[in-house]
Amino acid sequence: MKFLLIEDNQALADAVCARMQLDGHVIDHAGTIQDALAYSETGEYDLILLDIMLPDGDGRHFLKAHRDGKKDTPVIVLTARSQVSDRISMLDLGADDYVTKPFDHAELQARCRAVLRRKAGSAQTVxxxxxxxxxxxxxxxxxxxxxxxxxxxxxxxxxxxxxxxxxxxxxxxxxxxxxxxxxxxxxxxxxxxxxxxxxxxxxxxxxxxxxxxxxxxxxxx
Incomplete structure (x- = not known):
């Protein structure tokens, strides 16, 4: 699978990329919304991991633009916001799931697998x-x-x-x-x-x- 990670924290991005690559996934990393839009317009991805607080704006703006463009690539939001209302707003904008920071990498990997299975319309892996x-x-x-x-x-x-x-x-x-x-x-x-x-x-x-x-x-x- 090919993932796009949108995250401005370089240490966290390096850790996520390393873990995903160990699983055999290909992953591109964007640190800003502008870079993320460029990646998503020219590349094809199976899953997007999206941070909310980015240097050039709110990740929810990327999510809205992504869905307004009729793109159905699954999106998992990485957020430090734990309020129920914040999580509901992100799901209403079109996020497929969310993971609250700080998170365990095993949980993130499990969430990715679950979202991809739902996207394929099956809970079966074989x-x-x-x-x-x-x-x-x-x-x-x-x-x-x-x-x-x-x-x-x-x-x-x-x-x-x-x-x-x-x-x-x-x-x-x-x-x-x-x-x-x-x-x-x-x-x-x-x-x-x-x-x-x-x-x-x-x-x-x-x-x-x-x-x-x-x-x-x-x-x-």
Missing amino acids: MRLGDVAFDPVAGHLKVSDQTISLRNKELRLLELLINAPGQIFPKQKLVDRLFSYDDDVSENAVEVYIGRLRKHLAPSSLKITTLRGLGYRLDHG
Whole structure:
């Protein structure tokens, strides 16, 4: 998954980014509303973590603009405000959940998983397609009764493909989803991970098809 963290406290941002990266997520960090708007306009994210008190304004203004723009990316608010009225106002503006500062990182990670499951319309973590069972939380792929542990980028790449079988993913879009803006990578890196996934999926009914000049597609059967 690819997250956007909007937080001006650098120490907290570094800690959150480190924990999310350990879970295999890609995360971009914006310290201001202006930077956050630039990231959200040019990037595609699975989840946004939003601080309220920011140097150039109130994070609720970003949230309102985000929802007014018809964007449905889930948003978890990080707030030091504990008043019930404050939390209700944020939920009314379109926040999917909130975490009160100071928070335990394990709680934040659990809240992220819960929001993402609700977004997918399921409380189940295991995804099934054909004769393949994929658990993105555990990082396991089961093919023909064989369980394979996936590396982080393999895991996130398969998660993208298996969520949209039949959809064409251009190389550049996969680069954008698998790597942060700070990563210095080329489209060739995607080819490496595609090759690894093909080997894992070889005994199954799933196939990653290359469409020259267009990108990649996960086919079933």
